[in-house]
Amino acid sequence: MENKIIAKVDGREITQKDMDVLISHLGNQAMQFANPEGEKRLLDELINEELFYSHGKEIKADEDEAFKSELEKAKISLIKQYMIGQTVMGVKVEDGEVEAYYEAHKNEFTAPETVNAHHILIDDETKANDIIEEINGGLSFEDAAKKYSSCPSKEKGGDLGFFGKGQMVPEFEEASFALELNQISEPVKTQFGYHIIKVVDRKEASSKGLEEMRMDLLKTLTAKKQSEAYLAKVAELKSKYTVEIL
Template identity: 30%
Template sequence: MNSKIKAFMKNIALTFMVAILMFTTACNKGPEGVVAKVNDAEISQEEFDRDYAAQANNAILMSNNADILEETTDQNPQVTMGQEIRRQVLENLIQMELVKQDAQKKNIKVDENKVTEQINAVKEQIGGEEVFNEQLKTVGMTPEFYENYVRNTVLMNDYYEALLKEFEADDKQLEKYYNDHKDEYFTATASHILVADVDEANKIKKELDKGADFAEMAKEKSLDPSGAQGGDLGTFNNGEMVQPFNDALKVMKKGEISDPVKTDYGYHIIKLTDKKARTFKDLKDELKQTYAQEKVKEYVDKLQKDAKIKRYLDPKDDYKLPEKYQVALPKTAENEKNDKASKEANKNAKTNAKVENKAEEKANNTKAENKADNK
């Protein structure tokens, strides 16, 4: 498959651009052909089928596995991939409908010129309209679907930017925000020892508490490349390290050595050499963005909380992808080899059956002749 189509497929799921407080409600039987209702607007089964097909086909083609939708997810062995995709698609459609309704109230309209420009840019990159349409066809999509996807993305971007502007803070609001969150903004100089096992981390911490040299222990025990420099991480700002590491530094004091801190990398023992508060002047632009993003999240959370949302589709119910959206897996050397072997086996089976039938027919004829002779 063309690499640009692959890139498109990886991003085909329309995700909300702001963190949203998700909640679920019981699924009730609704009007025929309707999967959900958002305030007074209905989301049709056709819309759901179209968007689900995009993501389901993506999963099938990327894994080269026609049965992947029936396999369970890593996060929950009780939920299949198909069920999880259906849940995500339903929620995305609901979120998009909320955005459309609120955007209309704010008089934010889709810029059709942006839509056309983006689609034409993709067509040009991929090799022209004919190639573009053919590639969409191979993944079970239509140009109409892709146009709708781009239109929603353009609206989402413009809506989000409008909200950021709406909640832009003045200097007085920013100073108050800074004073309320001053401890969260710092510059730190630190070292660490990284190990894979919590028991080993606890043993190292005990040795350090007894007076062992931190740098020497890092050189001997740390799995991180910084161990060669005694675990030295240099000087960095808050937020540059993974969240658990950052959270530990936030409450540590200069010269302190932490208990083991678990991250996706393993267990860290952190030594804080120095920590200084970052000034309002240095942080002003960052604070302006953070403040607006938090206010947007609060606004969107309330928007969803206040909305009347009814879900009529249960992602766990049996579901069959409509035939018009189904795609065939591309032929691979292994697939072709298996197909050839299967055809050969079928051919041999038919040949054997013919031989057996002829042998049986001949035997029956011989019996009949013998019986006639005996008479």
């Protein structure tokens, strides 16, 4: 694809590729320049930079001591980043390593059974039974929660969202996981009071297979091996160069 020349400053070319590089560095802000006016503003900026470059060359800015000092700082920083990059860039993770890690950590890729329960919290068992009768008589569970429940979840019709085993008090958990979908429980007593529970959704336990996890594991293991390579190199360099903490 032709790299179109879009401007010239002091004989130097500004190309479409230069524009594309500038846009790529803008990240999320790039969208606001995706129009003729925005592109003109970006081109103006590239031109302005070239004008300053020409001016700097004319006055021999690169011979100033201040410039040389800044250049040395930039060079030092670049060498540091380059050498770190060289240390970790050769790190590779083989397929066998990914598969071995997956087999050794299978339990981490398993999602337990969860239920989405709504509840109404009441401080009196008799009152809870009266509410159940009212629901059986036609009042929706969600409206009953808004009307009677003392739990802040009443504003959402008693919706507690999805939860797994071990996240709720034992009595509430046992009753929730024993219910069929849309079945309404008898009053369940816990340390908080009496609960009327309705399970509206259920997700069975599931596990993610190796192929589903392969790319994530590759990234994780690569980062781990890069960190190990970095630390090993640091240890080697510490044995070679003097380090003093003052």
